[in-house]
Amino acid sequence: MNIKNQIRNSLFAKSISLAKSNPDKICLMVLFDALFIVSFFILKKFFDSFAGQIPLPTTAGAFYTFMIFSLVYYLIVLFIYSFFKYGTLHFIKSLFSKSYFSAARLWDFYLLNVIIAGIFFGIMLAFNLLLASLKQSYAPYVFIVLAIPYFLSLYVITNISHSIFYAGNTIKNTLKKSSGIIFTNMKFYRETVFIMILSAMALWLVFLGSGYLVRYFTSGNNIAYLITYGYFRQASLIVIDIIAYVIVLINRISFYSLMNPPKSHK
Secondary structure, three states, X not given: XXXXXXHHOOHHHHHHHHHHOOHHXXXXXXXXXXXXXXXXXXXXXXXXXXXXXXXXXOOHHHHHHHHHHHHHHHHHHHHHHHHHHHHHHHHHXXXXXXXXXXXXXXXXXXXXXXXXXXXXXXXXXXXXXXXXXXXXXXXXXXXXXXXXXXXXXHHHHHHHHHHHHHOOOOHHHHHHHHXXXXXXXXXXXXXXXXXXXXXXXXXHHHHHHHXXXXXXXXXXXXXXXXXXXXXXXXXXXXXXXXHHHHHHHHHHHHHHHHHOOHHHOO
């Protein structure tokens, strides 16, 4: 009974309840995320049409051209992401209190994301140098050990920073507060990380177990196995993507609630 109460009173459960009571705002969040994905693929297709005209970076001039082209591409992608995430944060804030959309701080929000991206890009380069210095047989295992905390840290600090910033903090205060929380107060946000890890493990086990069931029921018939597994793989990827997205969506609400508790809303 105690476990049921803990689950019912958990931050994730409260965020789900808040989302269920505001379906219109949740639909707008989903719409903004969908628009970002569509915009990303349109932009990618647009840049791909120019990428074929850029010579391979075999000379210094070609290398600098390639680097500038890549930098412009990623900065534009980051701006599009910032624009739609900024709108999503408006809808999240409106779940807790009245909120009026204003793009006055959108540029600062973009700069915040540029800084975060730059920091983690630098860390990634350091990891690449470390992996390059290792024996090839050890590199994949070291990569896994480094990649998991790297992406979890990126996920956590991004959501914490966005939630703190949208509550009215400056870029400097946002970075100071978010770095302080992520490195010194893990208990504060461990539930959101635990939900991500637990969900990933559960989805992996379901996918693995379903694969064995497909193999068991189609054993002895290779054609049936290949056909069934092909459909199963496509369906599984769709289901996993949907569940993962829902968890990320709910966790955004949880992060904002953590960084801006209800008592702080006026």
